[in-house]
Amino acid sequence: MTLELAERESSWHLLYIGSSRQEMAFLDHLRSVRERVTIWETTLYGRPNIPALVSEWIGGTSTTLYCCGPAGLIESVSSDFSGRDDLRVLSERFAATPELGGSFEVELSRSGGRIRVPAGVSVLDVLEERGVDIPWSCRAGICGTCETPLIAGRTDHGDSLVGLTRADDVCFPCVVRAVDDDLIVLDI
Ligand code: FES
Numbered sequence: 061m062t063l064e065l066a067e068r069e070s071s072w073h074l075l076y077i078g079s080s081r082q083e084m085a086f087l088d089h090l091r092s093v094r095e096r097v098t099i100w101e102t103t104l105y106g107r108p109n110i111p112a113l114v115s116e117w118i119g120g121t122s123t124t125l126y127c128c129g130p131a132g133l134i135e136s137v138s139s140d141f142s143g144r145d146d147l148r149v150l151s152e153r154f155a156a157t158p159e160l161g162g163s164f165e166v167e168l169s170r171s172g173g174r175i176r177v178p179a180g181v182s183v184l185d186v187l188e189e190r191g192v193d194i195p196w197s198c199r200a201g202i203c204g205t206c207e208t209p210l211i212a213g214r215t216d217h218g219d220s221l222v223g224l225t226r227a228d229d230v231c232f233p234c235v236v237r238a239v240d241d242d243l244i245v246l247d248i
Pocket residue numbers: 195196197198199200201202203204205206207219232233234235
């Protein structure tokens with residue numbers, strides 16, 4: 061992600077929290093972007109005050125905060141920044157990839173056409189095969205990157221984003237399934 065952001069000349073900052081530098085991966089890779097990285101060693105400094113640190117890097121009216129780590133950290137960050145119009149939180153927990161169920165159909169409302177999604181294959185995979193480009197990161201329903209507007213259809217969302225970032229009118233094509241082999245309609 062840092063390489064991609066540097067390539068795009070985006071405005072970003074990384075807060076990397078670990079117990080000590082000896083335990084932290086990728087430090088060599090981060091040298092080239094060190095001015096945009098804050099390394100926080102908890103054995104030296106204790107727990108960071110994340111809202112205070114992040115407030116220094118927030119600019120403009122639309123900031124996205126990606127948080128990856130243990131469940132306690134994600135819950136704390138989600139609660140610290142809930143209800144803010146100028147910032148949204150996306151989080152990634154490491155969890156087992158959910159099972160993908162039976163076959164169903166997806167209708168694409170804007171580009172037109174219906175696609176059959178085979179059992180055990182994700183909507184994201186099928187869309188990619190059709191040349192529909194949707195950004196993704198985890199492919200396991202935990203990061204929120206592939207969020208797509210859902211127009212109709214009874215769905216088994218299958219993601220781990222309830223209460224963090226998911227509204228009812230969106231779904232995550234890497235994990236979503238139609239209930240009872242039904243049809244779902246996406247706004248793409
Ligand atoms: S790619 Fe992460 S939720 Fe779909």
